[in-house]
Amino acid sequence: MTDTDHTQLAFRALADPTRRGIVQKLAQDDLTIAQLTEQFDMTRAAVKKHLTVLSDGGLITVEARGRERINRINPQGMAPVLDWLSWFDQFWDDRLSALKTAVERTSK
Template identity: 50%
Template sequence: MSAQLTPAPDLQPAFRALADPTRRDILRRLSAREMTLAEITAHCDMTRAAVKKHLVVLQDGNLIQMRRSGRETLSSLNPDALKPVVNWLNYFETFWDGHLSALHDTLSELETKE
């Protein structure tokens, strides 16, 4: 196998954050622009307090950044934090590509022999 899984930062908080569909939806929305808690809550079928808890998990996973702007707190996507997650997943994509290619070659050889 040509790709190697290099040591990465602790990805557990990021994977924990990505495990929830609501948090993935919030990330998708934040990929377009930074938003206030009220703006995010308007798109969710839950209370402001529940959305805030999701934002804390995303922040703990380093997937979002929060900054104060006057009386508001703006949340924005931290795209650089997704790179180690994508790299970790790409390793397994390469792993399966190699194994599926080998299976294809084996099946082609068997077909040729028949």
């Protein structure tokens, strides 16, 4: 899978507000599907579908512990998103620096 594919899957996973909410919950604690279902107004099957998309996007990991599945955040899964956004951070730094230089030249 290419870096572009990883980035696409991560953004797809984060596109949904419920999945972003799940990521926020998992940032606080590792949770089972049942525990997540209690915190969202949806069925266990719906939560499971969201977890699958998050897992496919590399944003969470799932560990089988007996009959339970423990879901935890995967901090490295955010790397493709942060890498993509950092390009814009650098872009705007460069643009603002150029604007500052232009303003300083015209004010002399």
